[in-house]
Amino acid sequence: MTTLLLAAHDGSSIKDATLKALTPALALGDDIHVLVAGDGVAAAAAEAAKLKGVSRVLTAEAPALGHGLAEPLAALIVALAPAYSAVLAPATSTFKNAVPRAAALLDVMQISDITAVLAPDTFERPTYAGNALITVRSTDPIKLITVRTASFRATLVEDRPPAPIEAVAVPTDPGLSTFVGDVFSTADRPELTSARVVVSGGRALGSEEQFKALLLPLADRLGAAVGASRAAVDAGYAPNDWQVGQTGKAVSPDLYVAVGISGAIQHLAGMKDAKVIVAINKDGEAPIFQVADYGLVGDLFELVPELTKALG
Amino acid sequence: MKILVPVKRVVDYNVNIRVKADGSGVDLANVKMSMNPFDEISVEEALRLREAGIASEVVAVSIGPKEAQETVRTALAMGADRGIVLEAEGTVEPLAVAKLLKAIVAEEAPGLVILGKQAIDDDCNQTGQMLSALLGWPQGTFASKLVLGDNGIEVTREVDGGLQTVRLSLPAVVTADLRLNEPRYASLPNIMKAKKKPIDLRPAAQYGVDLTPRLMVLKTAEPPVRPAGRRLASVAELVDCLKTEAGVL
Numbered sequence: 247m248t249t250l251l252l253a254a255h256d257g258s259s260i261k262d263a264t265l266k267a268l269t270p271a272l273a274l275g276d277d278i279h280v281l282v283a284g285d286g287v288a289a290a291a292a293e294a295a296k297l298k299g300v301s302r303v304l305t306a307e308a309p310a311l312g313h314g315l316a317e318p319l320a321a322l323i324v325a326l327a328p329a330y331s332a333v334l335a336p337a338t339s340t341f342k343n344a345v346p347r348a349a350a351l352l353d354v355m356q357i358s359d360i361t362a363v364l365a366p367d368t369f370e371r372p373t374y375a376g377n378a379l380i381t382v383r384s385t386d387p388i389k390l391i392t393v394r395t396a397s398f399r400a401t402l403v404e405d406r407p408p409a410p411i412e413a414v415a416v417p418t419d420p421g422l423s424t425f426v427g428d429v430f431s432t433a434d435r436p437e438l439t440s441a442r443v444v445v446s447g448g449r450a451l452g453s454e455e456q457f458k459a460l461l462l463p464l465a466d467r468l469g470a471a472v473g474a475s476r477a478a479v480d481a482g483y484a485p486n487d488w489q490v491g492q493t494g495k496a497v498s499p500d501l502y503v504a505v506g507i508s509g510a511i512q513h514l515a516g517m518k519d520a521k522v523i524v525a526i527n528k529d530g531e532a533p534i535f536q537v538a539d540y541g542l543v544g545d546l547f548e549l550v551p552e553l554t555k556a557l558g
Numbered sequence: 559m560k561i562l563v564p565v566k567r568v569v570d571y572n573v574n575i576r577v578k579a580d581g582s583g584v585d586l587a588n589v590k591m592s593m594n595p596f597d598e599i600s601v602e603e604a605l606r607l608r609e610a611g612i613a614s615e616v617v618a619v620s621i622g623p624k625e626a627q628e629t630v631r632t633a634l635a636m637g638a639d640r641g642i643v644l645e646a647e648g649t650v651e652p653l654a655v656a657k658l659l660k661a662i663v664a665e666e667a668p669g670l671v672i673l674g675k676q677a678i679d680d681d682c683n684q685t686g687q688m689l690s691a692l693l694g695w696p697q698g699t700f701a702s703k704l705v706l707g708d709n710g711i712e713v714t715r716e717v718d719g720g721l722q723t724v725r726l727s728l729p730a731v732v733t734a735d736l737r738l739n740e741p742r743y744a745s746l747p748n749i750m751k752a753k754k755k756p757i758d759l760r761p762a763a764q765y766g767v768d769l770t771p772r773l774m775v776l777k778t779a780e781p782p783v784r785p786a787g788r789r790l791a792s793v794a795e796l797v798d799c800l801k802t803e804a805g806v807l
Binding site for chain 2: 313315316317320338339340342343344345346347348349350351353354355356357358359368372373374375376377378379380381382383384385386420422423424425426427428429430431437439443468476479480485486487489492493495500501511512518521522523524530535536537538539540541542543549552553556557
């Protein structure tokens with residue numbers, strides 16, 4: 247039996263999310279093949295060939311796969327899946343979009359966002375914003391799985407002879423959707439889901455200007471990614487893709503600094519796997535202090551600049 | 559054009575749920591239930607498209623226990639025209655929900671189906687994608703903006719690192735993300751009016767879809783509790799703790 251791991255990559259290299267999804271793939275105990283799909287993936291495929299436990303890398307290249315559109319990507323997964331006992335993908339926006347589509351076409355019930363592999367057919371996953379962990383056994387012949395990457399440590403690329411790389415046939419693009427454009431923030435910062443340090447802000451920052459003026463210097467000093475609570479994003483202080491929580495991103499940095507965040511359960515769902523949590527909030531009763539290792543109760547407009555300075 | 563809006567009855571987002579002591583599930587007795595928040599956003603978007611003259615009718619559909627009628631009634635109070643409830647007891651997984659919705663789409667022939675991107679109880683994030691697959695329609699998931707034109711719909715999607723815009727041919731399936739709109743509250747007159755709007759209650763069994771779950775839930779557990787931390791008196795003390803005790807700086 248073989249596991250197919252779907253790689254998140256940017257064409258030139260494999261993303262950290264793939265290294266994290268490799269960890270549960272190895273736990274399944276089977277041979278692993280990696281699929282690198284896109285438009286121009288040679289460099290990323292070469293990197294995938296050195297991943298631990300990988301015996302073959304499949305490349306699928308076509309213009310339609312370049313932007314990760316769900317319809318052609320799902321058609322590719324459907325074409326490959328019957329040869330595998332499990333198909334595993336990191337829960338990135340691309341795979342959250344495409345894998346359930348493939349699952350339905352294969353008549354398989356996907357197992358979303360797993361946090362542990364207990365047996366080749368048994369997995370743990372969070373429900374109710376992480377307030378209940380369920381253990382589920384899949385009765386489907388192929389397991390289609392997305393991985394909550396914040397719950398796994400990365401399995402690093404090894405110094406090993408590379409696995410063979412082979413190109414697979416790409417099914418005809420069903421032509422149902424077309425790519426129009428994208429807008430990516432090009433900030434010179436680590437990616438939120440793989441950063442070692444995350445500085446996050448809430449509604450108490452009061453405005454977009456103050457959010458940036460206070461948090462960005464602190465993030466720069468710490469080499470941190472910047473996150474936000476839903477309230478801060480809804481108020482327009484921070485862009486959508488900075489949202490940490492149940493419906494945003496799940497992060498597991500070594501250090502998470504929550505500034506002016508009260509700590510609604512939906513936010514905690516996205517960050518309580520952090521190794522060390524620091525909370526800065528003027529309300530000493532805020533729920534964020536129940537999960538914080540270190541708490542500072544006080545005015546964030548004084549404390550944050552002081553912290554930035556103290557780290558200099 | 560008709561718009562179909564599937565809505566799910568879930569535990570209200572403000573409720574702190576409790577796991578049953580014997581690990582058999584989550585205690586749902588006497589817990590406040592509401593419409594899944596993402597589904598409220600879908601209903602709102604459908605209503606705006608009708609108010610803009612683009613859609614002609616908004617039909618809300620729910621799959622669940624008899625009480626799912628209350629959820630559909632909420633959609634009607636917001637402004638949807640009529641409702642359908644497919645009655646089914648117990649867990650109905652996203653794959654089975656998608657199959658039932660496919661049957662409803664065959665009956666209703668909508669030009670657009672708008673769903674919430676995920677339900678806040680099972681957090682699966684699958685139903686819209688699965689429905690779209692079974693119908694062979696294009697999908698625009700995690701939508702933060704919709705623009706309907708003559709030859710399709712442009713969907714701006716919330717993706718890792720930013721936004722992506724795709725153009726879909728119609729009919730299509732769209733799933734709503736948080737920033738698509740801010741749902742309206744139902745006014746008292748509209749709540750009264752909704753009581754007269756029709757809800758068609760049918761047994762889900764009549765569609766011949768196998769609803770047996772594919773995932774057996776063996777255990778439900780509380781997440782591990784983080785030990786309580788410490789309040790520090792000053793920034794200097796914090797920096798010291800992070801450097802020495804925690805070793806993260």
